[in-house]
Amino acid sequence: MSLKDTITKNFNEINEDIKKYSPYPEKVKIVGATKYLDKYKLEDYFYSGAKIIGENRVQSLREKKEHFDNLDISKKIEWHFIGSLQKNKLKYFIDYINLIHSVDRLSIAEAIDKEAKKRNKIINCLLEINISKEKSKHGFFIEDLYENINKLKSLNNLNIIGLMTMAPFTKDKEIILNVFKNLKTLKDELNNTHFNGELTELSMGMSNDYKLALSQGATMIRIGSKLFN
Numbered sequence: 221m222s223l224k225d226t227i228t229k230n231f232n233e234i235n236e237d238i239k240k241y242s243p244y245p246e247k248v249k250i251v252g253a254t255k256y257l258d259k260y261k262l263e264d265y266f267y268s269g270a271k272i273i274g275e276n277r278v279q280s281l282r283e284k285k286e287h288f289d290n291l292d293i294s295k296k297i298e299w300h301f302i303g304s305l306q307k308n309k310l311k312y313f314i315d316y317i318n319l320i321h322s323v324d325r326l327s328i329a330e331a332i333d334k335e336a337k338k339r340n341k342i343i344n345c346l347l348e349i350n351i352s353k354e355k356s357k358h359g360f361f362i363e364d365l366y367e368n369i370n371k372l373k374s375l376n377n378l379n380i381i382g383l384m385t386m387a388p389f390t391k392d393k394e395i396i397l398n399v400f401k402n403l404k405t406l407k408d409e410l411n412n413t414h415f416n417g418e419l420t421e422l423s424m425g426m427s428n429d430y431k432l433a434l435s436q437g438a439t440m441i442r443i444g445s446k447l448f449n
């Protein structure tokens with residue numbers, strides 16, 4: 221099977237799962253975690269009907285964006301950043317990025333706000349939350365988030381539209397399910413206390429756990445291996 225056919229088949233399967241597991245399938249978007257594809261293979265992803273590219277390294281995002289600009293297909297896709305962020309790299313994608321999933325600390329939020337202001341842009345963002353408090357993971361602990369929330373909200377060129385998390389590496393479904401459940405609860409709580417219902421997105425779930433994430437209300441699932449193999 222060609223890569224394009226493989227991806228098309230996988231899209232169909234995942235879309236069936238979305239209908240089966242999500243309480244609101246029409247709200248769910250598939251974010252391709254495209255770190256596995258070089259810029260040429262990424263064309264197959266695009267031509268299989270993909271709508272969103274999610275990259276976790278700035279360098280490869282740039283390369284792929286330039287490649288798509290040359291093919292004149294860049295504007296037909298949404299560009300998302302899902303990896304860990306460094307301040308000095310923001311300038312390379314701030315002009316075209318549609319959503320940053322991984323705002324994991326106040327200082328990076330302030331840096332995005334500053335870069336966005338220079339360009340008179342508003343950048344859509346998700347706050348990354350470290351629900352499981354693993355040392356190896358990025359993101360705000362819930363307590364720290366509440367300490368920083370007013371500062372985050374005061375950044376006018378940052379449009380916070382939801383939350384993101386990574387589930388822990390474990391086979392225990394109960395643990396994973398609870399992480400997703402807690403992110404959903406946090407979103408609902410923040411909507412009541414600080415955001416007046418403006419948080420609409422929950423980016424959670426990857427190849428191994430997206431069904432669990434869907435059952436807990438994920439609106440964006442970030443899928444790599446399950447899509448491309």
Ligand SMILES: *Cc1c(COP(=O)(O)O)cnc(C)c1O
Nearest residue numbers: 253276302426427442443444445
């Ligand atoms: C790679 C990656 C994914 C997808 O991982 P798979 O298990 O291959 O689906 C999701 N989110 C982030 C941040 C990633 O880097």
